[in-house]
Amino acid sequence: MKQILFFIFLSFSFKLTAQPDDSLQIRKIYSAALTKGKAYGWLDYLCNNIGGRITGSPQAAAAVDYVKKELDQLQLNKVWKQEVMVPNWIRGEKEVAWIEQGGKNIPLNICALGGSIGTPTGGLKANVIEVNNFEELKNLGREKVSGKIIFINHPMNPESINTFSAYGEAGTYRYDGAVKAAQLGAAGVVVRSLNLSLDDFPHTGAMGYNDSTPKIPACAISTNDANKLSAALKQNKSIYLYFKTSCRKEKDVLSYNVIGEIKGTEFPDEIVLVGGHLDSWDLAQGAHDDGAGVVQSMEVLNIFKTLNIQPKRTIRCVAFMDEESTWTGPVLYAKMAKQESAKHIAAIESDAGGFSPRGFSFKGDTLKCLTVMKWKKLFTQYGLSDWDFGYGGSDINQLEDQGTLLIGFEPDSQRYFDYHHSANDTFDKVNRRELELGAASMAALTWMLSEYGVK
């Protein structure tokens, strides 16, 4: 009797855990990605034929059409667009900036931060005060700050091994710098670019205002020129900085999340989502951020079709619109998901670049996380050794209150901030194999989730 019970237990637990065949299926998925993948070609088109896809732009609209068309060609069960009104911030003319020093104008590489107001038409000229952080700013007080340009020269911490930790810490100066400076009467703010390299690219990115503080123009300065400005200020504290930006916010624009799915054969009402965001900043091609994530998510469906895998659960790819500014697309998608009868059991996001895979990061119910993290041993031979509790992704995190297991795909992070939000984020910075291995990693985990669900 005991023996029979033991076998019943064994056969039951066998169904809930990974099977020997899983490793064969995963091997097939990697081979398909590395030999029959479409991701690299898709990314080429998104970057080189369409380019930067800021929300509200003609490029973003072209990208929506392109992704829809390509998903249509995969012969999925369903492909559709979800309407969403998105912000329409326009950079305007190329920004100009210089230091006035000894009768000469020394040019600086700057760019307006996303969402910023522009300077007056003639530009903004004022003395500059350099601070490293908000405490230094506060200690200066209103009298010293009033009418000045505040230069926040806070470098990303090079000692952080994971560069996203350094980004998280330094990012507050980009987002909140204008408000904190304006609270003390500053006329403008210049923030050191969030870049661990020394180069001439200014890095844009979202910044915020609030209703109780005057709006002042905010821009980012390249790391080389942040050092140059800092050195000039050490020589002479009374130099003038001039900058001119003509960015502005226009009326919201109709845009779309683009969605494609393969229906599950056994549990069609359980959805495994894979996604990235289709919008990018305007300065570059949005190759690593996040063209890579979009084409990898599309590739997951392509691999399933190529290998003729009929998943037990529904697999859905979402190219989200508006991750960079106000998350209108992801928020609206989550709202729709809540109204569906189907449940999003898990969601995987790729939004950390098309680099060599390192692992996955999990957020959600601890037991669910642990169930999936047990599959790690199937993935270590593919370089995916880091499976930790952590973060899902800006887009999929909107599904958090629906009990969805959130999974962030984690590629190597060392090069990401060299490119992120700058004109340097171009197709040639993406390595084909690294991109494909990422897509394969996502497809393999998607396959496991579709086979076993999340208990």
Add this chain to the structure above:
Amino acid sequence: MKQILFFIFLSFSFKLTAQPDDSLQIRKIYSAALTKGKAYGWLDYLCNNIGGRITGSPQAAAAVDYVKKELDQLQLNKVWKQEVMVPNWIRGEKEVAWIEQGGKNIPLNICALGGSIGTPTGGLKANVIEVNNFEELKNLGREKVSGKIIFINHPMNPESINTFSAYGEAGTYRYDGAVKAAQLGAAGVVVRSLNLSLDDFPHTGAMGYNDSTPKIPACAISTNDANKLSAALKQNKSIYLYFKTSCRKEKDVLSYNVIGEIKGTEFPDEIVLVGGHLDSWDLAQGAHDDGAGVVQSMEVLNIFKTLNIQPKRTIRCVAFMDEESTWTGPVLYAKMAKQESAKHIAAIESDAGGFSPRGFSFKGDTLKCLTVMKWKKLFTQYGLSDWDFGYGGSDINQLEDQGTLLIGFEPDSQRYFDYHHSANDTFDKVNRRELELGAASMAALTWMLSEYGVK
């Protein structure tokens, strides 16, 4: 009594295993590499001021002087050069090749393989036969092969996750192709470049002859042009291929291994070696192969000096001369090591590129390997999750019969063969942080080895 024995055992085992302070020391080592490192500047000089450093060349000589000078400046206990006679193979004029097709000459990107004889002065023109492997070649037989140019179009396997496995498998066609083709009477051999990308760079590398077979000229063709040639042959099997190379071997030249060391305070006669090879191929700057390994090894000493670490065991950095051709430098170094009273307890080699660290590979006595592999948990937070039995490195492997524990530093392998042995292996392909993290990883393991030895 039992309790006392237990405490004696405890205090003994405590000394043999990692301490809590180790993680603090390792953290300091990473911080020093990421904020005070010299590796990137050194590599810049080696690549951009000196360039390709093929054995016997003026560049190799300049690199020896430069490394010696920089090691001298670190104020080590000892810096010296070890004399070694090295091969002096000279490429000569830039190679020329074309397909004669329909009265037109279609140019091809080729380069002579290292060690090859040149073609006759007027070049070599013959019909071409394409084979994928040596079995196909053998099946053709002498009658079909005689007088022809054999085109070995064997791609590296894209399905290998670790690209070095694919290199190992395909590498035999580059090294042995000329002999196998000449055994059947071929006039020359053209080998598909060992590159997983499709591009226009031919990749050189060592090839071999033997005494019982006529020497025929051997060259590599870019992956794009291998595909072009293959397509042309599918159209018309009787097209002619022309190529002209003027490479030749000249008399051996005096060169040097460059060596620097910090003497151990407690066990000066136990040496931990860190090394890479200073020679490169001539086509490029030898940035990833293996300028990176040399400057990372130098950086290990620099970090010890910067942090004022006085190691218990002797730390020795070796910039080996002649890894690429005939290992004269590494062989002579091992001979000298055998004659020293000091013993090389462990050797770490970096010769897989300056990419993001992934782990270490161990070769030697199993128990010694396992002792060191237990330290893995100190390193996983730095991205070093892959600690496996495997391979040391071409240079340090010469120490194998002295009982030295051989350790290969393993960075991410995905991009390496895009650059390896081609004009594409330039300084700009190396990411500063990735290079520094590699140096830190080697320094941290060197520190553990110097503290605890290898039991």
